[in-house]
Amino acid sequence: MSLRHAILGLLDLKPMTGYDLKKTFDDTARHFWAADRSQIYRTLGALHADGLLDEHVIRQRSRPDRHEYRLTEAGSAELDTWLRSPAPTELPREAFLARVYFAGRAEDPQLVRKLVDERRALLRRRLDELRALEAPTTTYPERLRAMTLRNGIVHHEAELSWLDELEEAL
Template identity: 75%
Template sequence: MSLKHAILGLLDLRPMTGYDLKKTFDNSARHFWAADRSQIYRTLGMLHGDGLVTEKVIAQQSRPDRHEYRLTKAGAAELDSWLRSPVPVELPREAFLARIFFAGRADDRELVRTLVAERRTLAQERLDELQAVEAPKTTYADRLRAMTLRNGIMHLEVELSWLAELDRELVAAL
């Protein structure tokens, strides 16, 4: 998936500013796709240049103008085309697992304990965040989005279980 398609998909829900898009990513899609502000604004510029979104400037008093983006017919067609295209194989890149894989070379058991404890804290914080999200399930589209949230929750639950196993079998036993 590209950020381009994620933004098109979110704009298909409703017109948004770059700020709105960042908030929406963080509150609804971050468990499978994260984006920072600069990436969002850069991509919006490209999408606008390609005619996939329109930009409406809304003047505001005592605040900077709002730049609201809306999906065009060409943008909707691009989103539809992407949805119907074959799903590519996406190979994972996981810095934490790479560190665990190579941590034996340091022969530093405290390093492994620290890595596991830090990861457990991050995973638990993220799980708590996702579990606090209330996902409506009234429409078919809502239920699909809720199931992606459930996927994120399940991944974190499995990771926490694996971290406990790692701690029991390798870290605590050392």
């Protein structure tokens, strides 16, 4: 998946500004996709230049103008094409697991315990954040989005369980 398609998908839900997109990523999609503000704005510019988005400038008196983006017909078609295309195999990259994998060279069990403690704290924070997200389930699209949230929760819970196993193995 590319940020390009994630943005098209979110803008298919409703028109948004770059600021709104960042907030939406953080509030609804961070369990499967993260993006920083500069990546979002860069991608919005490219999508607009490619004719996949329309930009509507909303003038404001006491604040900078808002630039709200909407899908064009071409943007909607691009999103449909992506949705119907085969999903590529995405190989994971996980810095934490790489550190655990190579930590034996230090011959220092405390190093691994520190890594585990830091990871557990991070996962617990993220799990709390995910559990706090609102996930309406009235419509079919809402149920699908809620199930992606559930996937994020289950993955975090599974990794926390695995961390317990790792500690026992030490």
